[in-house]
Amino acid sequence: MAHNLVIFGPPGAGKGTQSAAIKEKLAVFHLSTGDMLREAIKNETETGKLAKQYTESGKLVPDEVVIKIVEEAVSPLPADKGVLFDGFPRTLDQAKALDAMMDKLGRGINGCISVAVPDEAIVSRLTGRRMCPACNLIYHITGKPPKTEGKCDVCGGDLIIRKDDNEEVIRQRLDAYHAQTAPVIGYYKDKGLLKEVDGTRPPAEVSQEIIGMF
Numbered sequence: 619m620a621h622n623l624v625i626f627g628p629p630g631a632g633k634g635t636q637s638a639a640i641k642e643k644l645a646v647f648h649l650s651t652g653d654m655l656r657e658a659i660k661n662e663t664e665t666g667k668l669a670k671q672y673t674e675s676g677k678l679v680p681d682e683v684v685i686k687i688v689e690e691a692v693s694p695l696p697a698d699k700g701v702l703f704d705g706f707p708r709t710l711d712q713a714k715a716l717d718a719m720m721d722k723l724g725r726g727i728n729g730c731i732s733v734a735v736p737d738e739a740i741v742s743r744l745t746g747r748r749m750c751p752a753c754n755l756i757y758h759i760t761g762k763p764p765k766t767e768g769k770c771d772v773c774g775g776d777l778i779i780r781k782d783d784n785e786e787v788i789r790q791r792l793d794a795y796h797a798q799t800a801p802v803i804g805y806y807k808d809k810g811l812l813k814e815v816d817g818t819r820p821p822a823e824v825s826q827e828i829i830g831m832f
């Protein structure tokens with residue numbers, strides 16, 4: 619059976635890093651709403667113009683905008699290969715919309731991985747985070763430095779600091795997480811789909827635990 623999974627956790631929990639490992643080991647499509655929104659902003663599409671003000675201030679983009687881009691991305695995918703939703707759903711309404719769209723597509727969510735990291739660890743993680751805008755790969759200046767400073771190991775491109783990785787915006791994103799996203803954990807728990815992992819351990823250990831669950 620295809621694995622249709624959700625991964626979530628606070629910003630900086632390592633969702634992107636873990637998604638790359640899950641994608642490789644479980645051969646699933648990877649849909650990250652954060653990546654899709656950043657792409658739309660870069661390309662200055664209508665969605666991008668609307669999303670920019672929210673992402674840059676650490677607020678959640680309105681449900682209907684995000685639900686639409688996810689629906690457009692997931693609908694054409696062949697159902698015999700699973701999908702990993704990264705950073706979606708982030709509100710209860712998004713979780714309900716995801717169930718409805720998966721139902722329509724003859725798919726179902728079979729697991730939700732919650733990567734837990736306490737708030738204190740998040741700020742130091744995110745202020746040191748660097749990203750390759752071409753590959754979407756994630757580095758950290760001390761935790762996972764690139765081989766050559768400031769350059770992506772894979773494509774050699776210049777690494778960037780995400781605009782929303784500054785302390786003020788990080789705090790705003792954490793607030794959004796606790797207020798709007800944490801309740802989604804209960805939604806999946808009630809369905810018996812929740813799998814919690816301790817995201818404070820080294821990334822490879824976390825990946826191993828996640829892969830072993832499916």
Ligand code: AMP
Binds near residue numbers: 652676681684708782
């Ligand atoms: P991420 O890369 O997952 O941390 O997402 C970066 C930003 O994109 C978030 O802080 C939100 O502003 C926006 N975003 C990403 N996914 C969602 C979502 N499912 N719902 C609302 N906003 C989102």
